[in-house]
Amino acid sequence: MKTIVIPIILTAIMSVMSCEMCRDMRSVGVNEFSRYLKRRNVVLVDVRTPQEHSEGHIPGTDFNIDVLDESFEKEILEKIPHDSNVAIYCRSGRRSKTAGAILESNCYKVVELESGFNGWKDAGKDIQH
Numbered sequence: 644m645k646t647i648v649i650p651i652i653l654t655a656i657m658s659v660m661s662c663e664m665c666r667d668m669r670s671v672g673v674n675e676f677s678r679y680l681k682r683r684n685v686v687l688v689d690v691r692t693p694q695e696h697s698e699g700h701i702p703g704t705d706f707n708i709d710v711l712d713e714s715f716e717k718e719i720l721e722k723i724p725h726d727s728n729v730a731i732y733c734r735s736g737r738r739s740k741t742a743g744a745i746l747e748s749n750c751y752k753v754v755e756l757e758s759g760f761n762g763w764k765d766a767g768k769d770i771q772h
Contacts, residue, residue: 667750668743670736670757673766679730679754686727690715690742691734691760701732701763702771710742716749725750732756732763 671679680687680703687703689696690710700707708718710733723729729751733739736759743755756763764770 668747668753668755670740670743670755672757673762673768676730676732676754676756676763677768679728682728684726684728685730686723687730687732688719688723688742689733689760690731690738695734695760699760699764699770699772701760702769704771710738710745715742716745719746719751720749723751727751729753730756733759735759735761 679685680701686705687701689700689704689707691707692709692711693707696704696707706718706722708715708722712718729746731739731742731746731753732755733742736755736757739755739759743753746753758765
C-alpha cells in the first residue's frame with residue numbers, strides 16, 4: 644500500500660508546484676511598462692483587433708494577435724518562445740488581463756500594461772501609425 648500512495652502524493656505535490664511556478668504576471672503603469680520594454684528579450688504584443696492596431700500602436704510592437712480570436716493561444720504558442728519576456732497591452736487593460744491569464748497558464752513571464760493603449764496615449768508616449 645505504501646508504494647502506491649507515495650508516488651501519488653509526489654505527483655500531486657509536483658503538479659501544484661509546477662502550476663505555482665508558472666504564475667508570473669504583473670500589471671504595471673505606463674512608466675514601468677516603458678522601462679520594461681527597454682530590457683532584452685522582450686516581445687511586445689498588442690492583443691487588440693487588427694483594426695484597432697492599424698489606428699495606432701506602441702512603437703516596437705512585435706505582434707498583433709487579437710485575444711478575442713479563437714486562434715489566439717495557438718498563435719502565441721507558435722510565434723513566441725517560452726523563454727521570452729512578454730509585454731502585452733490592449734485598449735484599456737481588460738482584454739490584456741484575459742490574454743495575460745492565457746499566457747501565464749502556458750508558463751510565459753508576462754507584464755501587462757494596466758491602463759492599456761489609452762493610458763499610454765494619455766501619458767503622452769510615442770505612438771506609431
